[in-house]
Amino acid sequence: MNIGEIAKRAGVSRSTVSYALTGRRPVSEATKRRIQTVIDELGYRPNAAARALKEGRTRTIGLVIPPAGQRLTDMQLGFVASVVDAAARADLDVLLSPSGGEHDRSFERVVTGKRVDGVVLMEIRLEDDRVSRLLESGLPFVGIGRTRHPEDMSWVDIDYETLIGRCVHHLADLGHRHLALVNRNAELVAAGYGPGHRAQAGFDRAIAERGLRGVHVCCADDAQAGQTCLRQLLADHPELTAIATINEAAVSGMYRALAEAGLAVPRDFSIAGVAAQHWAENLQPPLTAADVPADEMGARAVELLIRRIADPAIPHRHLLIAPPISLRGTTGPVRSRD
Amino acid sequence: MNIGEIAKRAGVSRSTVSYALTGRRPVSEATKRRIQTVIDELGYRPNAAARALKEGRTRTIGLVIPPAGQRLTDMQLGFVASVVDAAARADLDVLLSPSGGEHDRSFERVVTGKRVDGVVLMEIRLEDDRVSRLLESGLPFVGIGRTRHPEDMSWVDIDYETLIGRCVHHLADLGHRHLALVNRNAELVAAGYGPGHRAQAGFDRAIAERGLRGVHVCCADDAQAGQTCLRQLLADHPELTAIATINEAAVSGMYRALAEAGLAVPRDFSIAGVAAQHWAENLQPPLTAADVPADEMGARAVELLIRRIADPAIPHRHLLIAPPISLRGTTGPVRSRD
DNA sequence: TTGTAGGCGTTATCAC
DNA sequence: GTGATAACGCCTACAA
Numbered sequence: 001m002n003i004g005e006i007a008k009r010a011g012v013s014r015s016t017v018s019y020a021l022t023g024r025r026p027v028s029e030a031t032k033r034r035i036q037t038v039i040d041e042l043g044y045r046p047n048a049a050a051r052a053l054k055e056g057r058t059r060t061i062g063l064v065i066p067p068a069g070q071r072l073t074d075m076q077l078g079f080v081a082s083v084v085d086a087a088a089r090a091d092l093d094v095l096l097s098p099s100g101g102e103h104d105r106s107f108e109r110v111v112t113g114k115r116v117d118g119v120v121l122m123e124i125r126l127e128d129d130r131v132s133r134l135l136e137s138g139l140p141f142v143g144i145g146r147t148r149h150p151e152d153m154s155w156v157d158i159d160y161e162t163l164i165g166r167c168v169h170h171l172a173d174l175g176h177r178h179l180a181l182v183n184r185n186a187e188l189v190a191a192g193y194g195p196g197h198r199a200q201a202g203f204d205r206a207i208a209e210r211g212l213r214g215v216h217v218c219c220a221d222d223a224q225a226g227q228t229c230l231r232q233l234l235a236d237h238p239e240l241t242a243i244a245t246i247n248e249a250a251v252s253g254m255y256r257a258l259a260e261a262g263l264a265v266p267r268d269f270s271i272a273g274v275a276a277q278h279w280a281e282n283l284q285p286p287l288t289a290a291d292v293p294a295d296e297m298g299a300r301a302v303e304l305l306i307r308r309i310a311d312p313a314i315p316h317r318h319l320l321i322a323p324p325i326s327l328r329g330t331t332g333p334v335r336s337r338d
Numbered sequence: 339m340n341i342g343e344i345a346k347r348a349g350v351s352r353s354t355v356s357y358a359l360t361g362r363r364p365v366s367e368a369t370k371r372r373i374q375t376v377i378d379e380l381g382y383r384p385n386a387a388a389r390a391l392k393e394g395r396t397r398t399i400g401l402v403i404p405p406a407g408q409r410l411t412d413m414q415l416g417f418v419a420s421v422v423d424a425a426a427r428a429d430l431d432v433l434l435s436p437s438g439g440e441h442d443r444s445f446e447r448v449v450t451g452k453r454v455d456g457v458v459l460m461e462i463r464l465e466d467d468r469v470s471r472l473l474e475s476g477l478p479f480v481g482i483g484r485t486r487h488p489e490d491m492s493w494v495d496i497d498y499e500t501l502i503g504r505c506v507h508h509l510a511d512l513g514h515r516h517l518a519l520v521n522r523n524a525e526l527v528a529a530g531y532g533p534g535h536r537a538q539a540g541f542d543r544a545i546a547e548r549g550l551r552g553v554h555v556c557c558a559d560d561a562q563a564g565q566t567c568l569r570q571l572l573a574d575h576p577e578l579t580a581i582a583t584i585n586e587a588a589v590s591g592m593y594r595a596l597a598e599a600g601l602a603v604p605r606d607f608s609i610a611g612v613a614a615q616h617w618a619e620n621l622q623p624p625l626t627a628a629d630v631p632a633d634e635m636g637a638r639a640v641e642l643l644i645r646r647i648a649d650p651a652i653p654h655r656h657l658l659i660a661p662p663i664s665l666r667g668t669t670g671p672v673r674s675r676d
Numbered sequence: 677t678t679g680t681a682g683g684c685g686t687t688a689t690c691a692c
Numbered sequence: 693g694t695g696a697t698a699a700c701g702c703c704t705a706c707a708a
Contacts, residue, residue, distance in 0.1 A: 002685055013695045018687060025688095028693060045450040049396065050685035052387035053700050060433070067423075071616065077415060084436050085405075088444045093453065094434045095398070098422050106426045112383040115431065137381075223620045252590075256622055278409065282561045284594055340701055351679045356703060363704090366677060388701035391684050 001044045010038045021046070052114075060093040061305060062116040064107060064130065066123045067098045073221060073249050075276040075292055076122065079144050082298025083120050090306060092117075099130065111137050118309045120144060120301050124155075126192040140308040142301045145194055152316065154308060156301045159322040160195045160246060160274060161202035163290040166325055167244040167272040168206035168214075174242075175334035176270060178213045179203075180233055182226070182245035182254070186218035199246045199274075213239075219250050226253025227260075234261055241269060241334050248275035251283055266332030272325065286328040293323055339382045348376045359384070390452075398431040399643060400454040402445060402468065404461045405436045411559060411587055413614040413630055414460065417482050420636025421458050428644060430455075437468065449475050456647045458482060458639050462493075464530040478646040480639045483532055490654065492646060494639045497660040498533045498584060498612060499540035501628040504663055505582040505610040506544035506552075512580075513672035514608060516551045517541075518571055520564070520583035520592070524556035537584045537612075551577075557588050564591025565598075572599050579607060579672050586613035589621055604670030610663065624666040631661055 007014040012031055019025040020035045027035075038044075052058045063083055066072065072080070087094045095116055099107035110116055111133055117140070121130060124145035131153060134141045143155035150157075164181065171179055181203040183189055189196035200216055207214035215237060219229040229250065233240065234257065245251065254271065263269040265285060273280075277291035297319075304317055345352040350369055357363040358373045365373075376382075390396045401421055404410065410418070425432045433454055437445035448454055449471055455478070459468060462483035469491060472479045481493035488495075502519065509517055519541040521527055527534035538554055545552035553575060557567040567588065571578065572595065583589065592609065601607040603623060611618075615629035635657075642655055 003687095004685075014685090015687075015689095015696080016694060019694090022687080026693070031693085043450070045446075045452075047391070047685050048447075048451040048453045049387045049390035050700090051687080053385070053391050053684090053702085054686045054688085056700075058387065063434075071419065072415065077410065081409065081436075084434055088436055091443060091447075093444065093447060096401075096422055096432045096434050098419075098426055105429060106431065108383075109386075109429075109431060112381070113386040114383075115386045223622065252622070284561065284590070341703095342701080352702085353680080353704075354678060357678090360703080364677070369677085385701050388684090389703080391686090391700090392702045392704090394684075 001042050002047065003044075006035065006038050006042065006044050009042075010035045057117045057309075058115060059091065060095050060116045061087055061302070062095045062097055062110040062119040064097045064099050064110070064119060064121045071221075073276075074279040075248060075294055078276050078278070078292075078294030079122055079298050079301075082295045083144075083302055084298075085295075086299040086302035090302065092302075092306075107133075111139055118142070118305045120298075120305060124194060126194050126197060128192075138312075140305060140312050142305040142308065144297060144301050146318075147194070150318065154304050154316045154318065156297045156304065156319040157321065158195065158274065158292055158297075159198075159320045161198040161205075162322045163274045163325075164199040164202040164244050164246065165206040166290070166322075167274075168203060168212070169210065170272060170325060171242045171244065171270055171331060172206070172210040172212060174270065174331060176212070176242040177334070178237065178239045179207065179215075179242050179244060180237065180240055181214065181216040182229065182233075182243055182247050182250060183216055183218045184247050185220045185225075189218050195246055203244060215240075219247050221247060221249040223250065223253035223256070226250025227257045228253070230254040230257035231260065234258075234263075242331070243269075243271045243273075245271065245273040246275075248273065248279045248287075248289075251275070251287055255283070255285075265330050268335060270331040270334075272331050277326075280326070280328065285330055288325060288328045288330045290323050290325045293321065297321065339380055340385065341382075344373065344376050344380065344382050347380075348373045395455045395647075396453060397429065398433050398454045399425055399640070400433045400435055400448040400457040402435045402437050402448070402457060402459045409559075411614075412617040413586060413632055416614050416616070416630075416632025417460055417636050417639075420633045421482075421640055422636075423633075424637040424640035428640065430640075430644075445471075449477055456480070456643045458636075458643060462532060464532050464535060466530075476650075478643060478650050480643040480646065482635060482639050484656075485532070488656065492642050492654045492656065494635045494642065494657040495659065496533065496612065496630055496635075497536075497658045499536040499543075500660045501612045501663075502537040502540040502582055502584065503544040504628070504660075505612075506541060506550070507548065508610060508663060509580045509582065509608055509669060510544070510548040510550060512608065512669060514550070514580040515672070516575065516577045517545065517553075517580050517582060518575065518578055519552065519554040520567065520571075520581055520585050520588060521554055521556045522585050523558045523563075527556050533584055541582060553578075557585050559585060559587040561588065561591035561594070564588025565595045566591070568592040568595035569598065572596075572601075580669070581607075581609045581611075583609065583611040584613075586611065586617045586625075589613070589625055593621070593623075603668050606673060608669040608672075610669050615664075618664070618666065623668055626663065626666045626668045628661050628663045631659065635659065 119141040126148040280287040457479040464486040618625040
């Protein structure tokens, strides 16, 4: 079923059908109605490929996510959901590309095959090949996250440095002197994962500013690892009284390790972090954390991207988000242990 | 950058470039090399829209997921990941469509705009408009899940009826006489969500077969709700000693309610269910459950879809999966309480 | 082994 | 207010 067939049956030309649909030129009410009747009858829809070919745009955006093998954190899932949602509201389709490995055909197709009008890129590293590829391709894109030198791209990001700094200050205010930062998994951090490095920087700076003692440690992104990790940490550093973390998936394991060690939260030990709101609230006990507004970030990223697609020449926009810390009761005044 | 430009610079005709790329006709080594050089130089890639228009296929599949607003369970996320992964392995792109509401433009676009060669449909209801739409559209599709009368579609599904039946028998074997089924959220079940109804049927049948007493209850899909729900359940039915569930997201809350009531698992109370393996393992304590092989199911669905796209006339295939129950220690012999 | 030409379904330019 | 027609970029008979 194509536009020619509709035109024939409605007794008009193809262009008239086209204009009746797009409204880009006046068409008389009578013919418009006649055309619509035929369309409804035959269930005609414009062919997306033909339209894309002619118009030079696909009404589709690409969403580049971490490879499917490694499972998404709740926060990442939140980004995906909100991007898809925001795109749907703007009548844009979303093409998913799991990418990150080297030999990445999916990513190449998306970037290079004119399959999408623009790209939202997740899980950006400090040095990121995909960013370079996108920059040289000229395809509009927006990062959820940013590289080390992010001036020449548009992005939305969480200010992990500031937020972890705030966590440290908050804990310091409560009298804690020996803190640990529990980071994301070691491979990610070693690969230059921005949030990992920035959280570390924020931690170190705040620790120095307040004259505290701090250690950092990487931890795989699941509860099991959180348990093992904190067990080890408590053994190695019995003087610890508080933790700051960006590893939401590991927190419930940390709780278990603390319970195991006979430490009550927040009476004997405090935890604060950065996490998706939904996740922080659903932990037991609910985690005192800076609630990352994943919904808003995804929507903003899509918004920025749409503008950029409309006019690739506009200056880049940067949105650094530092939500306030929601106190939920996992932090309290220090209490000496013996 | 189009094929004509490449042809011009390589000093050959467009068709030669095309044939050099597709290999559908012999091209001399020399010209092939010359063409490749130009291509590498200019970074040429065939325009996907033009190719789709000419070939009548898009090399893209649609993945219809529950609307983004409601958050995905771990199991659903597993399906998405495995579908995307399997598609990428077959060099297929995935177009995501959040759908389920009525006024669903995204779904309509996918089904009707020739944007995809086929569709994987998730979260199918017993009566499902989307299935009817797809059937009448003639677009190849495969369900992860199935309708009430699923003979005329291809699908991969979990045999909730059998699995929950097995859970009940397992619990009965351990001496439990009073069981409850904790289902997914009430709206979903009321809307005819297949797994919910089939789990209930399996529960009722097994209960009857073993001459037990059983109640069922719906519960929203989060830990908080699980806690409230079980608290209520224990109050209303103090004689309960075990639970079977398909609501993985609520289990950790159920644990909390049990602890609250001074009931130890599995000493005083048993729980068994159906859940994503990753989720069951990460609960504390790890849940005795039929481990849903989400990876395999997504891969199978894509496999079926690819075959169906290649030849829409082949008979439908149905894959009903009933993984064994992994004993992880949340079920034990009944112990009378007083 | 290579070139020429037509058409996939749309939109847009030109003419009436 | 409407119709014919030329692109968009690719693939593939058909010719040479």
